[in-house]
Amino acid sequence: MITTAELYKQYLKNPVISTDTRNITEGCIFFALKGDNFNANEFAEQAIEKGAAFVVIDEVKFEINSKCLLVNDVLLALQDLARHHRKQLNIPVIGLTGSNGKTTSKELVNAVLSERYKTFATFGNLNNHIGVPLSILSITEDVQIAVIEMGANHQKEIELLCTIAQPTHGIITNVGMAHLDGFGGFEGVKKGKAELYTYLKGTNGYTFINRDNDFLLEMSVAAGLTKLIYYGTENGNTIKGSLKSSDPFIEVDWTNHEVSTSVKTNLTGSYNFENILAAICIGDFFDMRPEEINNGLSNYQPKNNRSQLTKTENNTVICDFYNANPSSMNAALNNISKLSANKRIAILGDMFELGPESENQHKRIAEQAFVSNLDEIIFIGKYFYAFKNSEKGIFFQTPDETAQYLMANKITDALVLLKGSRGMKLESLLQYL
Structure with missing residues (x-):
């Protein structure tokens, strides 16, 4: 051996x-x-x-x-090899997790920090018990700061990943209705994500906290964290920001007590405001100038089908079909209902890993879609199909059935939200939009 x-x-x-x-x-x-x-x-x-x-x-x-x-x-x-390699690296490692926005936040943080530092960031979504070790083992000796994304669908998983990545700094983007089956409900989600806070408390690490999020504040107090750097929309935060515009791209005003500035991004979705603010806060903590932070944010181009605005021959499509849960679906519906468009259409696929909450959560999202400012709603998947007798909405069991409908009923001159869990493979419908 x-x-x-x-x-x-x-x-x-x-x-x-x-x-x-x-x-x-x-x-x-x-x-x-x-x-x-x-x-x-x-x-x-x-x-x-x-x-x-x-x-x-x-x-x-x-x-x-x-x-x-x-x-x-x-x-x-x-x-174990990754743990051993990590111990040889005398650099800041930012551990990042959350129910929604993990990958986008990781990309934004990396975009900002790389304006000054030689950085490493988790490639794609290699954020599990195999991906995190592979990420750590990809960090070379010239890297100055690493950003490691950590995903989880059950308790004790973040705890394990922390022993591998050994973060010196950490951030939980948010906690929401995701992976409810594995976590055992929303309280289980909070407990599982808070394992990052527990690790940072034990190692005297730094934690970035969205002060507008009551759940995160509650979790940070419970963990006994002391090295806290706050961001949010109120006075008293290290970084204070406000959403200047989000139709369709986000523009943010922000200040770090000394300088007030604004930045235009290529991100859509007002829900990404807090992800942008987190990246600003982390860049500021690592002594970056406001113009460096803004350059990183304004030059970032969203990809991986997360809040990605795509112009097709006939429509503008919000490609947000990498994954979905009730929290992110709620945010996406709120966003499209506020955007300027001749027609607003939502094509929504089933949300997975909700366990006993599945029926209730799909019903709640369907009801929200019915009262949103939408001209047409198409639901896809067995969970949404259970509500096919609703007065509103068009229902299909599979993307293939939906494709047939879209070929016969062409959508034009519309803003289309295309969102569902990864397993629904909604990317197959983009060619018909």
Whole structure:
């Protein structure tokens, strides 16, 4: 069995990690992870043939030569290696989690900080028990600040990720009605996200808090946090901001007690105001000048289908179909109802991982959509379809059925909100809009 220290020596010589034989690069280290339906130990030989310097396995029968490094558990070995690497890094690491806005906030914080510093930020949404170790192991010695996104769908997960990322600073964007099934309800969500606060309290780390959010204030008090940096819309915060405009792009006025300024962004959705303010606060904490902060924000282009405004041949589409939960759906409906448009149309897909709350939450969102300032509402998925006898709305069980409808009933000259959980694959409908 190879120890973590011995494995780290090999990692320093071969600092590229792979967990997928389809993405093997010459000289990488392949970690043969296991899942419910696969055992990558079986692909160890293939990884070597493709050029991997070493393969990390946990089944002795696949140990074909000296390039095979045997451990008790590949996943634990990957996590321990990341912990070991993190301890060698004497840099600020910002741990970021929340029910909504995690990835957008992470991208905004990185956009701001990278105006002055050499930064690393979680790629895509590699924010789980595998993604966080891979992120940490991607941090090179020239990085000055890292921003690590941490996702969770059950309690104790953020606690685990904190032991790997070992954040020196942290932020919870918000807590909302997300992953209710895994967390066991909203109180479970709060408890699970607060594990970041608990870690920062134990390590005497810094915490950025939206002072307008009563839940976050309550959680910070319960955790006994002392190193707090506040942002919000009221006086007394380190960063005070106000939403100047959000139709369709957000413009923010802000001050840091010394300078008052404003910034125009390429983000849509008034709900992103607090994410922008968080990035301003973090940039200010790290001694960035207001013009550097504003440059980072104004140059950021949203992607990954999160609050992304897309012009098609016939319409303007708010592409927000990377994921959805009741909190983010509520915010998206509130946003589109306030935007200027000849016609406003919402195409809403089912929200997943809500457990016993699923029926109630889908009904609540449907009722909100009915009273929103919308010209047409299309609902997709089995949960929304349960309300097909409603007086308003058009209901389909699948995106394919919806596509047929859209081909026969072309939408033009409209502002369209396209939002649903990732598993609904609503991106397939964009071509018909």
